[in-house]
Amino acid sequence: MTLILALDFGGTKLAAATVNIGSRKWLRYERRLSPANANASTDLEIMRSLIYSLLQDTKPAAIGVSFGGPVDAFTGTVRLSHHVAGWENIPLKGLLEDEFGVPVGVDNDANVAALGEHRFGAGQGYDSLFYITVSTGVGGGWILNSNPWRGAGGMAGEIGHIVVDPAGPVCLCGKRGCVERFASGPYMAQNARELLETQLPKRQRGEVLRSLVGDNLNLFTGQLVSEAAVAGDDLAKEVLHKAAWALGVGIGNVANLMNPQRFVLGGGVMKAGADFWQVMQLVARETALPEVDFEIVPAVLGDDAPLWGAVAIASMLV
């Protein structure tokens, strides 16, 4: 039996698990939260203690790490974390290899989750797929010829920053009308808030949404917008449909460009409701050329996709 340790660092929380190669059941599994004032040093300390706690007196054959931020997967060096200070150019692979004396693989969370779904989830048996995660941001990871495609500089997969409406609102990246600007949870919340605040007094849309937050519009989330839309709120529906439209155009464009077999969608979008999925599917189908076949399916590993992907990464090192 060959023991693997998988680690998932998501910015504000860490998860780790151990598993024997070939098994689909965790031997041990733990989660920790990062403190509010975390930096790279405190995160590394939590990682080390989490690993020791999981391993006890066993030794894994390899360690796989999913990191929530840009990584040079070739050297295993973190470029930065968008959430935590001090992660610039930290040689995470080297640090862990030195400490634990086993091979370590590190990649960013979208690539790792894509690999997880490919080896253990909704992508099993498909040799080309694009995994898209829609939550705080919109990101993606490629599997081509059954292997990760990371791009020349490790930056492939940024479907969130494909422009789908050059006349759209400004995204945090500085451009107008990115997929993420419409479809991420925080932007859905912002779009709903702005629609509510700017609608004509006569129009009374958004009542359901407003009631969900006790009239405190700052409490809006993408999840609440989805719930209000399901409950029939017209304003929430408008925001949700625009998100589904943006994602659908993005997916259709990607289909024309790369022609993968499957799109696997994970993250908050899983809970966006049937209406969201229907609009997204329809728009993606209309955007792709008639000759371009593809399927859009929900991810099946949920929050564990990066951990299972980390298992796959580590397994390749054994």
Next chain:
Amino acid sequence: MTLILALDFGGTKLAAATVNIGSRKWLRYERRLSPANANASTDLEIMRSLIYSLLQDTKPAAIGVSFGGPVDAFTGTVRLSHHVAGWENIPLKGLLEDEFGVPVGVDNDANVAALGEHRFGAGQGYDSLFYITVSTGVGGGWILNSNPWRGAGGMAGEIGHIVVDPAGPVCLCGKRGCVERFASGPYMAQNARELLETQLPKRQRGEVLRSLVGDNLNLFTGQLVSEAAVAGDDLAKEVLHKAAWALGVGIGNVANLMNPQRFVLGGGVMKAGADFWQVMQLVARETALPEVDFEIVPAVLGDDAPLWGAVAIASMLV
């Protein structure tokens, strides 16, 4: 010395050449035009006679074919020609193998030209690139890990039908605002014609362009629009800049999604002038995330890119 025969069928014209593997100089080279009322049978007849004419009493080790239309590269079966009737499901690879008794490889022209530029042109030494051809249509071909990426159904590379402006004019594919709708030669001509016909009587833009065709607006071509723009015609500049903008957004989106090292651009766009290239480069750079590096370079093989790609395809069969 290993002889290779390369064939390029472009819809209205055929070219063929022979070369020894390792040489960069054609031994023999011939071109033929398809008759106006061509069908698949007459085209096949021309192909056969062209091959016999080139080979004389020699025998190649393999034949590579670039076909101007969708091809199943795995079986070497043509799906159809958009220009010539009767090509539906013609097993071109099988027909040529039966007749000439050597291995034959067939793929569509964008994929083959991409391979040509990769092995013999502007892509030498780069293991990931996207070749874009801008002429009657806008198409593309991928090289990833130094090999063609054709997609699950052989449809990858359709950058021409990426939507860059959902409020844009309707494209022949039925969608609005595709890259091709702005950047192909015929659409540039149409856009210039429509601008001229609908401008207010007071405005006297397009004088240069109009003079180039002796006031017969039906004679407009993308090439003439480029020439008028270079000569300072404001209306032509507007059309050209919109084409450059559309291509730039498309390229920037592709860079975010796949992060290839290079974009190699061939076709009529080569003659579009420095202004076109500058706008396109700028928009592509602004559309891509700051961390996404890439270069956009002109193709170097010109009209011979598909022939050299066909050499590469045949060489892999030897």
